[in-house]
Amino acid sequence: MTAPASVKAPPSRRASTSGSEGPPSRRAFTVRRRSEARWGLVMIAPLGLGLLLFYLWPIAQTFYFGFTKWGPFGGSEWTGLANYERLLADAEVWTALRNSLVYTALVLLGVPVAIMFAALLNQSRLRGRGIFRTLYFLPVVTMPSAIAMLWQYLYNGDFGVLNQLLALVGVDGPSWMSDPRTAPYALAVIGVWMAFGYNLVILMAGLQNVPKQLYEASAIDGAGPVRQFLSITVPMLSPTIFFVSVISVIGTLQMFDLVYLMMPPGSPALPAAQTIVHLFYSTSFVKNDPGYGAAIAFLLFVVIALLTAVQFRIQRRWVHYA
Amino acid sequence: MHSRRWVLAASYTVLVMGVLVVVGPFVWQALTSVKSFQDSVRIPPTVLPSPWDWSGYAKVFELMPLGHQFVNTVLMAGGRTIAQLIFCSLAAFAFARLEFPGRRFFFGLFLVVLMVPSQLFVIPQFLIMQKLGWLNTIQALIVPGMFSAFGTFLLRQFFAGLPRELDEAAELDGCGPLQRYWRILLPLSKPGLIALAVLTLLWSWNDLMWPLIVNTDPEMMPLSAGLAALSGQHNIEYPALMAGSLMATAPVIVIFAILQKQIIEGIANTGGKA
Numbered sequence: 001m002t003a004p005a006s007v008k009a010p011p012s013r014r015a016s017t018s019g020s021e022g023p024p025s026r027r028a029f030t031v032r033r034r035s036e037a038r039w040g041l042v043m044i045a046p047l048g049l050g051l052l053l054f055y056l057w058p059i060a061q062t063f064y065f066g067f068t069k070w071g072p073f074g075g076s077e078w079t080g081l082a083n084y085e086r087l088l089a090d091a092e093v094w095t096a097l098r099n100s101l102v103y104t105a106l107v108l109l110g111v112p113v114a115i116m117f118a119a120l121l122n123q124s125r126l127r128g129r130g131i132f133r134t135l136y137f138l139p140v141v142t143m144p145s146a147i148a149m150l151w152q153y154l155y156n157g158d159f160g161v162l163n164q165l166l167a168l169v170g171v172d173g174p175s176w177m178s179d180p181r182t183a184p185y186a187l188a189v190i191g192v193w194m195a196f197g198y199n200l201v202i203l204m205a206g207l208q209n210v211p212k213q214l215y216e217a218s219a220i221d222g223a224g225p226v227r228q229f230l231s232i233t234v235p236m237l238s239p240t241i242f243f244v245s246v247i248s249v250i251g252t253l254q255m256f257d258l259v260y261l262m263m264p265p266g267s268p269a270l271p272a273a274q275t276i277v278h279l280f281y282s283t284s285f286v287k288n289d290p291g292y293g294a295a296i297a298f299l300l301f302v303v304i305a306l307l308t309a310v311q312f313r314i315q316r317r318w319v320h321y322a
Numbered sequence: 323m324h325s326r327r328w329v330l331a332a333s334y335t336v337l338v339m340g341v342l343v344v345v346g347p348f349v350w351q352a353l354t355s356v357k358s359f360q361d362s363v364r365i366p367p368t369v370l371p372s373p374w375d376w377s378g379y380a381k382v383f384e385l386m387p388l389g390h391q392f393v394n395t396v397l398m399a400g401g402r403t404i405a406q407l408i409f410c411s412l413a414a415f416a417f418a419r420l421e422f423p424g425r426r427f428f429f430g431l432f433l434v435v436l437m438v439p440s441q442l443f444v445i446p447q448f449l450i451m452q453k454l455g456w457l458n459t460i461q462a463l464i465v466p467g468m469f470s471a472f473g474t475f476l477l478r479q480f481f482a483g484l485p486r487e488l489d490e491a492a493e494l495d496g497c498g499p500l501q502r503y504w505r506i507l508l509p510l511s512k513p514g515l516i517a518l519a520v521l522t523l524l525w526s527w528n529d530l531m532w533p534l535i536v537n538t539d540p541e542m543m544p545l546s547a548g549l550a551a552l553s554g555q556h557n558i559e560y561p562a563l564m565a566g567s568l569m570a571t572a573p574v575i576v577i578f579a580i581l582q583k584q585i586i587e588g589i590a591n592t593g594g595k596a
Binding site for chain 1: 325326329330333334336337340341343344345347348350351354362363364365366367408409410412413415416417420421422423424425428431432434435438439440441442443444445446447448450465466468469471474498499500503524527528530531534535545546547548549550553554556560563564567568570571574575578579582585586587589590591
């Protein structure tokens with residue numbers, strides 16, 4: 001989607017290749033072409049077979065499973081649209097989907113903050129850019145299992161440091177992760193915290209491509225930093241912002257790790273906070289109902305495709321391509 | 323210019339506050355790992371451990387098979403990474419530099435895999451592992467992750483950016499496709515290969531859902547699933563939990579510290595996800 005900064009546009013393409021060959025004998029040319037075709041197929045074969053066996057064929061199988069019901073001893077029985085009818089009437093599915101959409105909205109709210117930080121870090125007179133970037137990036141490389149453990153401790157109702165900080169200002173904090181009213185938001189905070197450094201890095205790379213002269217010219221015209229941010233940074237960065245929001249939506253809709261790690265089965269907050277992928281996982285692999293799980297996976301796929309398509313439509317109104 | 327200096331000072335203030343929010347939790351984690359159990363559940367909490375107690379680092383080895391899980395994680399992440407470097411670079415070279423029948427069609431198929439959420443293939447993948455009798459084995463952790471449409475896409479972009487004259491010159495010197503791949507393009511693609519390697523390593527190291535599905539025996543789990551199982555047991559040995567978390571994450575933090583430029587560029591250039 002965004003052109004990699006370090007990759008130049010491919011120069012001469014195929015047309016010029018055959019042109020620059022000169023006139024070798026036709027026979028030699030065909031032999032070379034044949035050998036190239038053979039090598040091409042041989043070289044994509046290992047990956048192609050792996051993708052076919054473990055990815056492409058499974059997609060077709062999952063589609064088929066969506067129309068079947070699994071017995072206790074494995075095997076499956078064709079049930080037509082039964083899974084999808086059940087899905088439409090299943091409140092748990094719609095709650096989980098709503099939760100996923102709420103997380104997505106909340107994580108998107110973090111994007112403007114990341115834009116602001118990227119702009120702050122892009123100031124030419126600012127020092128220590130690399131150190132800031134590295135520190136902000138730490139949650140991205142840290143194992144989610146470790147992050148979940150850490151936040152569970154921070155969120156603890158009794159001795160968690162968060163409630164202790166709140167106590168300093170006279171607020172009596174709840175038990176964040178087990179209270180159905182607070183758990184979804186407590187989870188979303190971690191989601192934003194984890195995505196921040198990732199988005200920041202992509203946005204900072206986008207800012208490198210904004211011509212410095214624009215800032216100089218506008219400074220001469222008397223534009224202050226806020227004005228520059230709104231009139232230069234945001235429009236020039238809009239393709240990158242668009243990319244970041246598409247990636248965030250797709251990523252957050254697939255949120256699983258945090259819910260699984262922070263909401264043990266039976267947690268009173270689970271129904272209020274579980275995501276569609278968590279429901280997919282527990283349906284397919286814990287409750288052993290892969291037929292219904294497959295239907296849930298297809299629902300997720302449709303939602304992702306729809307939201308991505310909507311974003312691509314809306315982008316025409318606000319994304320400026322230079 | 324007073325206003326300029328003011329802007330810079332305000333920027334630093336905001337950036338440092340951001341660092342506190344991002345890094346603060348990790349500092350708290352490190353401090354907790356060297357507290358005694360009583361200290362870790364004290365109300366109100368104390369910031370510094372008193373006295374410093376390193377027993378959490380030993381204790382976590384009793385709570386989970388940390389050594390086994392470390393080896394599993396290294397094999398899983400390393401195996402996937404090496405395989406992806408080979409398979410993806412071969413296919414990427416073919417897509418970027420060779421003419422063969424069905425080229426566009428196959429590349430289109432690869433893009434399908436790239437765009438579809440992983441939930442669409444995970445059930446059949448599990449069934450394949452089950453049929454092969456691979457549940458609770460190392461190869462179950464490694465094999466499906468050896469193939470990546472993303473890696474092919476990333477490297478193809480990279481190869482396409484290298485000048486074509488290189489291959490043409492090599493071809494005139496009588497180099498076949500394999501030699502062009504191995505002797506010309508690969509040595510020139512180190513940055514691309516490193517980016518793919520660290521991204522694969524990073525996402526594999528932290529991968530959770532797939533290991534949870536295929537390997538339920540604690541000795542065969544990677545660290546990610548091992549830590550999850552440990553905290554799922556309602557364990558409140560916080561110093562040990564924090565020590566385990568830090569040890570599980572330390573290797574990627576070290577790799578990140580060494581190769582952060584390549585990692586960040588790789589992510590910035592691709593928005594990458596393995």
